[in-house]
Amino acid sequence: MLRSKEIITAAGALVCAVGIGFVMQKSETAQMHYGKNIDEIPASEMPVLEGAGAKNALLDVQEITLTSAEFDNGIALPDTDAEIMTVAAPASVLAEPEMPSAGPNPACEITASARPVAAAMVELSMDAACMPNERITIHHNGMIFTETTSASGTINLKIPALAEESVFIIAFPNGDGAVVQTTVEELEDYDRAVLQWKGNTGFQIHAREFGAEYGSEGHIWEEKPGDIAAAVSGEQGVLTRHGDTRAPEPLLAEVYSFPKATNGRGGNIALSVETEVTEANCGLEIEAQSLEMQPDGKIKTQNLTLAVPDCDAKGSFLVLNNLLQDLKVAGK
Template sequence: MLRTKEILTAIGALGCAIGIGFIMQNSDSAQALYGPTEIQHPEDMPELKGASAANALLDVQEIKLTSAEFDTGIKLPQPEAEVTKVSTPSSALAEPKMYETSEATPAATCEISALARPVAAAMVDLSMQAPCLPNERVTVHHTGMIFTVTTSAKGEISLRVPALAEEAVFILAFTNGDGAVAQTTVEELADFDRSVLQWKGNTGFQIHAREFGADYGSAGHLWSGAPGEIADAVSGDSGVLTRHGDMQAADPLLAEVYSFPKAYNARKGNIALSVETEVTATNCGLEIEAQSLEIQPDGNIKTQNLILPVPDCDAEGSFLVLNNLLQDLKVAGR
């Protein structure tokens, strides 16, 4: 396969005795796999034929996979938390109050409302109206998943979010402590496998799903550059990858979700899930963090936190691949 001809694998030591496959790709092969141009064949890339295996190996000794708190600057809700008891959301972000009031000028009342409505593929259409809070940061919490968005010039947001619980509760919190709660029932959730990866900032994390033996760059390889269509997940033809959060915001909280229609799919086989990140000028030489959430057969959510040391900047353009942070899916078919 093209992928195996272009990469070499090394195994890193792990905390919690969980193995993670760690791969480093050279810049030329990474461009071939992830660039905007069509995937090339090995015979078209003579520079790869004489590549030294020793030069591609990366010694990784400090990967940590733990159940500790994911340090995003906001306390993450635990998956088992009873979020339905929350009546008014509040944010843990320490920011100055947005409005100053005096006895001569009473504070204006801000009417904030939110609505959640189930739609196809176990998704939820989530909307909020906050007309006195235009162009403001909003943190969305849902059963452990967390990401940040920005209201429109009219103080509105409109999102489509994958549900992680049948009784789905969404908390939308502004940085000044205002917010709203919306709730709905998602009866289709049991028909889907769903895996989440979330992180803070421009760290380059990506989910890659290779369905039923698909090679990188072929049909059946889903990632942010080829996320698939929700319509295909509804029909059972394939899964779909969705990304959530405003990447243009300062220090954004972001999430990617892979959903597969296990109840509607007729094929049998495995879906290989991996987490990848590119070594860039933004993250090189740093420790970056991510968190995975996976819905288990009993409906509970398995959470794992990752601390990953990124190589120095002379490795810029390479990709790090973690094969065991997300569990591969076994599909029985209808």
């Protein structure tokens, strides 16, 4: 359940071109704190951590690295007359695990297609009967995640577009794959932010629309993601998650989309990234990457390396306030 465990706020030491805030806080004070801006809470209201069992403390999270750069995937668009081609997998921003491979299979026929659908999404389909239950990697304009083909070697996915001329690369571990392209004219009607990571690190995007508090109607996150129909009508944003969590060391992504063209309200959408301290990540160094669409159509990326607190802090949440830029929405 939301906020059934601790939520901790902490200040982080960075090596970066932009600032980032960390929050760790106890559930008993969550209602008080999330009812107002975290940055406005005086330091005097934050108790000092004393001993391993201390709660509701301002912690100093060290060894955080955050860099900012403009993304260029270096992938040329395929010719419009060659919508499908065999390709080798490009290098990933988040390193993939070494997977067993039988090598290229020249007899394997792979067909794929892409078409635009509602909310500036793309329906991506592939048929590779010779590749049942096989790991695949999807690449799109900097976003990358892993999926698994069905028992008949097919996939059918809906993926948020990150470019009007959208190119999708589907890559198998043995080097086989396909490239498809489609035009998404509605993309300019949406603001979009992506968070991607590797493995069971517990990362989540939280969007609080127009002053919404945690757990209220305008709080969009994994357990209350909204829906495509509401996004199309302009009622609220929608969160989609991509990647097969059952695959070994999966690459996963979350995408928050807001319908700026059909929305009638004006104001701010607060975006934050959170991860729970669990048995799977406590005491480890974890990595993530954010991708944010800019007004000129380019993608801004930031790479995060974070040292998670030791296992004494299990059940707490790390809240990254500034990894994703808040959205400013102009009312009609």
